[in-house]
Amino acid sequence: MAKDRDQLDSFLAQDYQHGFVTDIESDTFEPGLNEDIIRRLSAIKGEPEFLLAWRLKAFEHWKTLEEPRWSTVHFPAIDYQALSYYAAPKNKKEGPKSLDEVDPELLKTYAKLGIPLREQELLAGVAVDAVFDSVSVATTFKAKLAEVGIIFCSFSEAVREHPELVRQYLGTVVPYRDNFFATLNSAVFSDGSFVYIPKGVRCPMELSTYFRINAASTGQFERTLIIADVGSYVSYLEGCTAPMRDENQLHAAVVELIALDDAQIKYSTVQNWYPGDKNGKGGIYNFVTKRGACRGKNSKISWTQIETGSAITWKYPSVILQGDHSVGEFYSVALTNHYQQADTGTKMIHLGKNTHSTIISKGISAGQSQNSYRGLVRIAPTATNARNYTQCDSMLMGHESSANTFPYIEVKNPTAQLEHEATTSKISEEQLFYCQQRGLDLEDAVSMIVNGFCKQVLKELPMEFAVEATKLLGLSLEGSVG
Amino acid sequence: MLKIKKLNVAVNGQAILKGINLSVNAGEVHAIMGPNGSGKSTLSKVLAGHPAYEVQSGAVTYQGDDLLPLPPEKRAQAGIFLSFQYPVEIPGVTNINFLKAAVNSVRKGQGIKPLDAIDFLSFIREKCKLLDMDESFLYRSINEGFSGGEKKRNEILQLLALEPHLAILDETDSGLDIDALQVIARGINSMRASTRAIILVTHYQRLLDYIEPDFVHVLVNGQIVRSGDKTLAHELEKKGYGWLLESEQL
Numbered sequence: 001m002a003k004d005r006d007q008l009d010s011f012l013a014q015d016y017q018h019g020f021v022t023d024i025e026s027d028t029f030e031p032g033l034n035e036d037i038i039r040r041l042s043a044i045k046g047e048p049e050f051l052l053a054w055r056l057k058a059f060e061h062w063k064t065l066e067e068p069r070w071s072t073v074h075f076p077a078i079d080y081q082a083l084s085y086y087a088a089p090k091n092k093k094e095g096p097k098s099l100d101e102v103d104p105e106l107l108k109t110y111a112k113l114g115i116p117l118r119e120q121e122l123l124a125g126v127a128v129d130a131v132f133d134s135v136s137v138a139t140t141f142k143a144k145l146a147e148v149g150i151i152f153c154s155f156s157e158a159v160r161e162h163p164e165l166v167r168q169y170l171g172t173v174v175p176y177r178d179n180f181f182a183t184l185n186s187a188v189f190s191d192g193s194f195v196y197i198p199k200g201v202r203c204p205m206e207l208s209t210y211f212r213i214n215a216a217s218t219g220q221f222e223r224t225l226i227i228a229d230v231g232s233y234v235s236y237l238e239g240c241t242a243p244m245r246d247e248n249q250l251h252a253a254v255v256e257l258i259a260l261d262d263a264q265i266k267y268s269t270v271q272n273w274y275p276g277d278k279n280g281k282g283g284i285y286n287f288v289t290k291r292g293a294c295r296g297k298n299s300k301i302s303w304t305q306i307e308t309g310s311a312i313t314w315k316y317p318s319v320i321l322q323g324d325h326s327v328g329e330f331y332s333v334a335l336t337n338h339y340q341q342a343d344t345g346t347k348m349i350h351l352g353k354n355t356h357s358t359i360i361s362k363g364i365s366a367g368q369s370q371n372s373y374r375g376l377v378r379i380a381p382t383a384t385n386a387r388n389y390t391q392c393d394s395m396l397m398g399h400e401s402s403a404n405t406f407p408y409i410e411v412k413n414p415t416a417q418l419e420h421e422a423t424t425s426k427i428s429e430e431q432l433f434y435c436q437q438r439g440l441d442l443e444d445a446v447s448m449i450v451n452g453f454c455k456q457v458l459k460e461l462p463m464e465f466a467v468e469a470t471k472l473l474g475l476s477l478e479g480s481v482g
Numbered sequence: 483m484l485k486i487k488k489l490n491v492a493v494n495g496q497a498i499l500k501g502i503n504l505s506v507n508a509g510e511v512h513a514i515m516g517p518n519g520s521g522k523s524t525l526s527k528v529l530a531g532h533p534a535y536e537v538q539s540g541a542v543t544y545q546g547d548d549l550l551p552l553p554p555e556k557r558a559q560a561g562i563f564l565s566f567q568y569p570v571e572i573p574g575v576t577n578i579n580f581l582k583a584a585v586n587s588v589r590k591g592q593g594i595k596p597l598d599a600i601d602f603l604s605f606i607r608e609k610c611k612l613l614d615m616d617e618s619f620l621y622r623s624i625n626e627g628f629s630g631g632e633k634k635r636n637e638i639l640q641l642l643a644l645e646p647h648l649a650i651l652d653e654t655d656s657g658l659d660i661d662a663l664q665v666i667a668r669g670i671n672s673m674r675a676s677t678r679a680i681i682l683v684t685h686y687q688r689l690l691d692y693i694e695p696d697f698v699h700v701l702v703n704g705q706i707v708r709s710g711d712k713t714l715a716h717e718l719e720k721k722g723y724g725w726l727l728e729s730e731q732l
Contacts, residue, residue, distance in 0.1 A: 429533065434570045436554035437530050437563075438580070438640065439587035448583065452574030452623065 029086040035059065038187055041086050045156055048163050051170075058176035058186035065180045071343040072372050072404060073312045075285060078250055085188045085221075141205070151196040152207055155223050158194035165196055169227055173256040173293045173320070181252040182289040185221045189254070192223035197232040197263075206462050207236045222253040228263035230296065235266040237465060251310075253288045261296030261323065268461055269317075270469050272309035272476075275340050278367075283311025283340070290317035291347075294326035294355075302329040303346065304460045306469045308476040311340060316374065318347035321355035321383070328357040331457040333469075335450075335476050336369035336401070345375035345406075350383035350416075359390040362454045365401035366477055372404040379416040386413065392422040395453050397446075397477070425453075447474030483508045483679045484529075484549075484648055489540035491521075491528050498524045500704035502540070506648070509676040513690055513715060514683045516701035517723045522683045523567055525701070526652040530564040531557050544648070558584075559591025561647030565637040565654050571625040577636065578620040581606060581643050588644055609642040613669050630657040638669040649673065650681045655689040667692030687719040700726055 029037060038059055042052040067078070145152050151162060159166050176186035197203055228234055238255075251273070257265050267290075276283025286309075292301035303317040313336075319328030330346035348357035357377065365371035377388045394403035405422050427449055435445035450473050451458065458466050484506040491499040498521045506512055516522050528535045529542070531554035542549040549557065572580070585605075586596040597605060610617055613635055625633050634654055641649055651670065655663055670693055674680065682693060690698075690712060698714040699706045700723070707726055708714065718726070 428570070430570045431572055433530075433532055433554060434566065434572070435580075435584075437558050437566075438584035438644070439555055439558040439591060440583055441555045441587070442553075444583065444587070448575055448580070449572055452572055455574035 029084050031082050031084045033059075033080055033083070033085060033188065037085055041188065041190075044086065045159070047159055048167075050163075050167055051159060054171065054176060055187050058183050059188075061177050062180070062183040062187055065183060068180050071314060071374070072370060073314055073341045073343050075312055078285075080184070083220075083250070086190065144204070148201050148204065149198040150201060150203060151194065153194055155189070155192040155194050155225065158225070162194075162196070165227065166194070166225070169225060169256070169258055171256075173258060173291045174254050174289050178289060181287045182254050185223060185252050185254045185289070189221045189223040192225075192253070194224070195226040195234060195236065197228045197234045199229045200231040201229075202232065203234040206465075207234060220251050220253075222251070224253070224255040225258075226256070226265060226267070227258045228260065228265045228299075230260045231262045232260075233264045233266075235462060236268070237462065238267065238269045238271075249283075250285050251287065253290075255288070255290040255317075257290075257292030257301055259292065259294050259296060259299035259301050259326075262298045263296060264300045264302075265292060266302045267292070267304070267317070268465060269303075269305040269307075270461075270465060270472065271305065271307045271313070272472060274311075275309050275338065276311040278338050284309065285312045286310040286315065287312075288315040290315060291320065292318070292328070293320045294323050294328060294352075296326070297323040297352070298325045299323050300327040300329070302327075302331070302460070304331040304457065305333070305344075306457070306461070306472070307332070307334040307342060307344060308472055310342075313340075313342040313344055316345050316347055318349065319357065320349045320351065321357060321386075322351045323355075324352040325354045326352055327355070329460075330357075330359045330361070330375075331460045332361045332373075333364070333454045333457045333473070334362070334371055334373075335364040335473060336366065336371045337476055338367040338369060340367075340369045342370070343372045343374055345373045347376040348378070348388060350377075350379045350386040350388070352382070353384045353386075355383055355386045357386075357388045359388070359392075360456050361390075361392045362457055363392070363394040363403050364397065364450060364453070364473075364477075365394070365403050366397040368400045370402050370404075372406060374406040374408075376408040376410070377418060378410045379413050379418075381412045383413050384415050386416045388416075388418045390418070390420045391456075392420075393453070394422075394424045395450070396424065396426045443474065446477055450474070450477060483545060485541075485543045487541045489528070489542060490538040491524055492536050492538055493524065493534060497538075498535075498704055499528070502701075502704075502706060504699065504706065506679045506681065508647075508679055510697065511674065511680045511682065511693065511695045513695035513698045513712075514681060514701055515685070515687075515698060515715065515718060518685075520701045521704045522701055523652055526564055526567075526650045526681075526683055529557075529650055530554060530562060555587070556591070558644075558646075559588050561588075561592070563641055563644050563646035563649045565634075565641055565649070565651040567653040567656065569625050569633045569637055571623070571628075573623050573626050575624050576621055577624055578603075578606065580624050581620070581640065584640065585643050606639075606643060609639055612642065612672060613639055614665050615639060631659065631662045634658060634666060635662065638666050641673060642669060645673075647677065648679050648681070650683065652683045653685065654682070655684055655686065663689065664692060687715045690715050702727060 035056065038055050042055060142152065174182050176183055195207060226236060257267060259265050273284040273286060294301050301319045305317060307313050317330060321328050328348050332344065334342045334344050336342045345361060346359055359375055361373045363371040363373055373392045379386045390407065392405045396403055403424060407420060409418060431449055432445050435448060436442065451470050454473065458469060461469055486502050486504040489499055489502040502525065514522055524535060528537065531552065537550055582602050589596050607617060615635060625636060628636060654666060658666065682689060682695060695712055698710055698712060700708045
């Protein structure tokens with residue numbers, strides 16, 4: 001443990017050295033977290049007074065909190081004073097100059113996923129000229145969205161251009177006091193995405209497909225806020241299917257979704273950050289708070305996540321079913337290999353009448369990894385005729401991996417109907433042999449069996465995402481069998 | 483096509499096959515009969531390359547080449563097919579996707595152009611018809627919720643689709659009613675060809691009423707104790723395996 005701590009410390013210290021020794025940029029903060037840092041951060045971004053006040057309240061509260069330790073994940077203590085809380089814009093000079101300098105393993109993965117060359121450069125953080133196509137692509141789409149009144153921009157831009165919307169909704173789903181990491185995020189968040197879909201508008205495209213690169217450099221404390229006004233619909237895709245080069249070890253993002261009457265939000269994530277090497281060294285800590293509020297009647301929020309990356313994934317995309325007849329869904333695949341740890345699941349909080357929720361969770365653990373489903377279904381006294389269906393399936397590969405299921409159920413209304421199913425299976429030698437006997441090689445056989453296992457979740461993904469995710473599941477398990 | 487010489491095989495250190503010799507030529511149908519635990523299924527699985535079976539000594543050549551170093555998928559791609567006694571279920575993977583992947587892997591292994599989705603569909607529909615299988619079978623998960631008879635029929639569908647050079651059918655007749663047996667026999671007979679060899683592994687003479695073998699071998703306690711033509715199967719049916727065991731000891 002002590003050794004791990006040293007590793008992390010030196011990792012964080014590295015950042016620190018860079019800041020001073022190589023290039024002293026006026027807009028990179030020295031490491032440390034205090035009120036002055038937050039004031040400077042807010043000032044640089046030109047934020048209105050209400051936001052600074054909110055950040056400071058969060059910071060005051062954060063100082064009273066301790067890092068949570070209740071989950072099954074293990075990680076060395078993080079020194080929050082050793083982090084730098086503002087580094088903008090990303091220093092391209094330190095990145096690789098061309099794809100020739102990028103880890104060939106990473107490039108092999110991109111090739112297998114069929115990622116276009118230009119995008120590969122971006123994902124790998126190659127220092128390409130700033131004026132280039134993805135920016136113009138972004139602008140084109142933005143104009144098209146603006147025609148129907150959709151606002152889709154960075155969080156900072158939203159704070160400048162639409163402060164009233166930010167003020168009205170920020171922190172209404174995930175309050176600044178929510179939990180250690182969300183509180184920290186509230187105090188120091190750097191940037192993120194903002195979406196507003198006006199009344200009755202059906203967003204004409206999957207948001208973020210073309211913007212995934214832009215979002216990549218928003219840093220470790222990302223904040224996303226999506227508002228679907230009455231009768232609107234939006235499908236939002238987060239992240240990308242290729243492993244991203246990323247130097248930040250800790251990611252503590254917050255995502256808030258708000259669906260008003262008859263509105264629908266579909267939020268899909270494919271997370272494939274650096275998981276650490278085969279021996280469990282390095283990798284991202286992904287400690288994220290994601291929550292949606294079905295605030296209006298007949299509203300619907302659907303989370304779909306494919307989690308294959310990060311050394312530690314710790315997140316519970318949840319839905320508060322406030323409006324009558326609202327619907328919450330959670331479809332999840334969490335795949336862990338080598339020494340990865342995942343503790344993920346959802347919370348469905350039923351408040352309104354006739355609210356329905358569905359939870360389908362598929363956990364796959366290979367290598368020495370550890371994979372837990374943790375979920376809460378709460379039926380409040382007000383939630384007459386609430387229903388929930390939960391299905392948690394775990395698949396184990398190899399002899400050293402583990403899978404846990406922690407379902408929490410709280411029912412305070414006698415009319416509720418809940419179903420819970422859980423299975424644990426092992427990918428069997430007989431299944432593999434059967435596929436091989438029919439001519440499939442081992443990798444294809446594993447990929448086919450795993451994809452079959454995850455089918456209920458994969459079919460919830462938008463088409464082009466699903467194709468990449470299918471390939472990704474196979475890739476993430478390479479070398480885990482046999 | 484297939485030559486087995488003095489093959490000794492163990493599972494978990496226990497000897498199962500003890501010096502098997504067998505020669506199978508293209509165009510022939512061989513039946514391997516024997517009581518429970520005699521090593522019939524072991525022989526089938528060893529030929530297909532199952533990792534749990536250790537070859538301790540002996541040699542197997544297939545089309546003139548050493549078969550034993552090849553992994554299971556290479557054997558399949560070289561045209562060896564095993565119909566499983568207990569086909570496994572693979573939830574979430576549809577039959578049609580699996581069949582298409584299998585057919586195209588084998589074609590790729592043999593340097594033939596893969597079939598596209600449309601060609602494959604018409605190809606596989608024809609095979610379904612031959613086996614009186616409803617097309618809805620194609621869209622179900624592999625063997626999931628299939629009855630015993632449906633699983634066996636599905637194995638034969640795969641046989642027809644993969645068009646192997648050497649087909650090893652392990653207890654394909656077990657658990658079938660007489661109608662299903664006839665359908666399956668029809669499927670297997672349709673595969674008889676001068677370029678193809680078939681090995682039928684069975685308990686009973688019953689299957690051989692529908693698929694006439696050229697040779698019958700009796701496997702007892704890991705050894706082939708008697709070989710003959712189809713009349714041997716009839717004799718066995720009358721006298722039981724005990725008859726051979728006794729004559730062995732004499």
